[in-house]
Amino acid sequence: MNFNRLEEIIKNYFYYIEVLHITSCDDPEFLNAKRWERLITSVMPNLRIFNMNHTGLADKYHDVINQFNSSFWITKQWYFTHEHITKDNSQTGIFYSMNPYRRKCYIVDWQKSEQTCLDIKETNFRSVKHVFIDGKQVSKNYPDYFSNATELTINSFENESLISTSTILNTIFPLKQITKITIAHCIFPFEQLLQLLCVLPNLHEIKYYRSFFIKVDLKLIKQNENFQHVSIQNKVKRLEILPEGCTIEQFQFLLYLFPQLEYLHVGMGKVEIETFIPYLSSKPFVQTHPLFFLRIGQLRKKSIPQLNRLMKLNHLHDHYLIKIVYCDLYLWW
Template sequence: MKRQQNKIIQDYPENKKQKLHHQNVNIIKSVLEDLANEIIYEIFDYLDIFHVYDGFIDLNKRFKKLLNNSNLPLQVNISTMTKTNFQRCYKNIIIPNRHRINYLRLSNIFTTDIVFSPPRLITQFPQIESLVLDNIVYRSFKNISTYLTHLPKLYSLIISFTEKLEYENIPFGTIFSLSNLKYFKITYQETNEYEPHPIYFTDYGHSSIEHLVINTRFHVESFNNLLFCFPKLRHLKIDCLRSSYHTANKMNKEEPIVLEHLKSVSLKLDFIDLNDIEDSFKKFFYFVQVLQLTTNRYSFECLNAKKWEQLISIYMPNLRIYNVNYLGFGLSNQGTFHELVDQFNSSFWISKQWFFTHQHDWQENFNYGIFYSTDPYRSKDYTYYWQSDRQSCPYIRKTNFKSVKHVLIDSKRVTNNHGNYFPNTTRLTLTNNFETPGNLFPMILNRIIPLKNLTKIVIESFSFPLEQIINLIRFIPNLHTLKFNLLCFKKIKTNIIEQSQIFQYVSKTNKIKYLDLDDGCSLERIQLIMKLFPKLEYMKIAMKKKETNEIVRFILSNNNIQTGPLTFLCMSRLPRRCLKEINILIKSENLVNDYCIKYVDRDLYLWL
């Protein structure tokens, strides 16, 4: 119908086409204005608040009144936008509506200091219920943390830190002071992330938190201590439990509390075993109904079926879902993963309808692979090994992988033999074990993952040539995030690649907005990258120190038509002196009129 209408319009004389166009606009406008206020507000709920104000505030008096005089709650999500657009948003939306905002997300390292300047200004947001501070600098959080107690309705807080934290600066003490907080999620790295310090939660008393998510390498002693302090805890997720040479200087004298509300626990173990956390399971997990356990390498006791049978029968009788995912070698006293499958096939496991299977690393080590729960498979991540063309295993069960959002391919070579399919996967990682895939790789990959679904790809492999990266992107129409190593540029001739038909096609059709390039980047390579990805909004690059000024000049030059919509630039592993040098360069050559610049943890950030 729409095509017919367009065809008719094309056949009209120019003056009649303009008249018909204005008539259509007036019809749409009148239909929108005829809607009740309540319906218009519901429509606005589906739109970004910045776009709502930008598109409707000056439409007419009625819409200006609807937006400015409303007392309805307002949700503000400051994601990727230019500094100029943010200033408009801050002036026209945030400041006039501080009393209405109940959800606020700030997602780059500059915005928190602007919105909450001075820090006590946060107390003028009395309706905030959910606050998200992504990529925040510790000093910025410390400045506002004192005033968080003045937000009476704050029940959800999500924080992710940009720089690595000294263990004494990890802000759990502040969180315990928020008496109404129900949901807390924190993401950070310690200065020495592989040797985390124990945190003594019992020093802080008890917390009201019901849903706790900790994304970091977290000391196993902190986990054992933490459970004494959250009497209302319902859901617990810790991304990575780990031990280190830092040990407790004092014993925990608290009596265990009954966690009758704790129903769901998700833990990832790294270089620790079941023995390290078994005591906490016995003390606190009686009412747990869902247990998800991800382990790797040396967590051999986590594969001890007899031990689990005893632990679950006596100390976790309410457990309904037992979901395990183990990556690494089999038990030290077992020959292969087949013995593991047999151990978990006793009447205990069958009676609970808990089933397990495995996948070998066929090409490297028969006793290395993954062992996991199935029927159904519940994890969002899956490590995939291509099967051998000649071998099959009777112990492998056919599995439904509808839950998987992220597939990590850890095979060295690609084969045409594929037994699994991941219909809902949106993220793909190719590990550094992955070798040159060949020109048929996109077609083979599409047989296990629908390429049209992919939105993010991370290529850790150094053996994945740039030409084949470009060829792969050609078949992924919805890809918006890409990370790869610049060693992929090895032995390439940029002028030949740039003139190829595939390069020309991909540069015009790809939708990549977020790009992360590792290793030293030269000016020549940056010029090629900017031509290949003209729609970039965020770019993180490691560059050659000698060419830093030339690269910055090229990216920011007002005369460079390739710059496009780039709004955020992160330059990795630079010395601090580059902060002053690049600042002088930008101002002396007038490369950008309005920008912010900051140096954090050897990274230099530019907001344009």
């Protein structure tokens, strides 16, 4: 169907339409911003959502996208971008709606961004609250900015440049606003995490799904300048470290590093928990630290009866409220 025929249908039947999705190919009239503006204004006054996907010659999209940056489109928060696709020595493209006004999460992919022509203003992403980093090699020239982001998830990340990780990330969103960070499925050394924590003054929650303590000298690291800064300034209240186990020494280390910690979720093996329960029964930290909830995960099902006997032997129930759900032990006081 060409645009002329679609326009005829719209004029006759679309007055009460609120949501319109258009997929088209080749016909350049589908990219006539002025024509769409007149049609929407006069015939579809109730339209709330306008999505368009057009496939055609990529070289025309650079000029077309400027037509869709008028006050009409910006006021309605209808934004567009385009990508180039090279195949068999010819270059086609896709012109499509971004819909950032409805988007709460956004995936930052540096590899993809190098092949995507984006002409979106920073304010277009103000609804995004959660940014996912997904790109092995980071770049300092990422085109988008997420001014209201409060949550960061790093799925894959490699920074081989001379520019610090925090400097690069700060060009994508204001680090001072981040309250929650998740490190998942990527190598993110502890010292690099410390550097990042130094510039996250309002961080309240950390989820770390990699080896947290690998190659970390618990005594030596305390002399690190970043460690000293973080241990005094950070506001982290919730910490989850999985699937790694946690020894008594590492537990004490975490309490020292995060003095405002209230909730801790760690994994433990059979040997670790058998030494940990007597330590808990002595309650050496309860009076001096705000931690009040401890979740120990990844317990083996067959070891739970022995664990119950051990807790009774050490009178753990005298000091804590205790519950075992599946293979997780919950303690709070």
